[in-house]
Amino acid sequence: GIQVEQSPPDLILQEGANSTLRCNFSDSVNNLQWFHQNPWGQLINLFYIPSGTKQNGRLSATTVATERYSLLYISSSQTTDSGVYFCAVPGGATNKLIFGTGTLLAVQP
């Protein structure tokens, strides 16, 4: 089955810093989603981005489907950005999502 890997596994930032999170996947996909999981466990949709670039405030994402990777950019980080960031891709004909290994982000004041 498809493999999804994320890097780095952990990241510590000072408030105001910028960061780039990477998601690599092993096969072509029709869909890629980025999520932020807050400390209470809620998975919050950040981007639905099968290809191209999207921006939402301080966050932006780029997916290069032909090279099988996606990047999530966080600019001017805030303490509320802390949590785990997951990328996920479909694992077959159904809408089953295969999640990456996650990046644990801690933003310090």
Add this chain to the structure above:
Amino acid sequence: DAGVTQSPTHLIKTRGQHVTLRCSPISGHKSVSWYQQVLGQGPQFIFQYYEKEERGRGNFPDRFSARQFPNYSSELNVNALLLGDSALYLCASSFFAGDSNEQFFGPGTRLTVL
């Protein structure tokens, strides 16, 4: 509009008991999927339902079962609970069942098995 809702938020059970978790999808969404997330890992797919039919099943034992109702809400049932079933159970909804449909997740049910 209300997002995906799940109940209960927390649950404590003992080994061997049975549990039922509930999920209501976003209005207009016809597909519901269930995921299990154990501590320190990403969510793992359990089931997908679309128009009341099972469309996919992950690598989970037969103790896990689910169903979808005519109003598109869903239940996940787990029998003969084991300690290893302790996890966050997440429900996701999407308009349809295909792989190009964006999924939206509920807040989860945190199950503790003692």
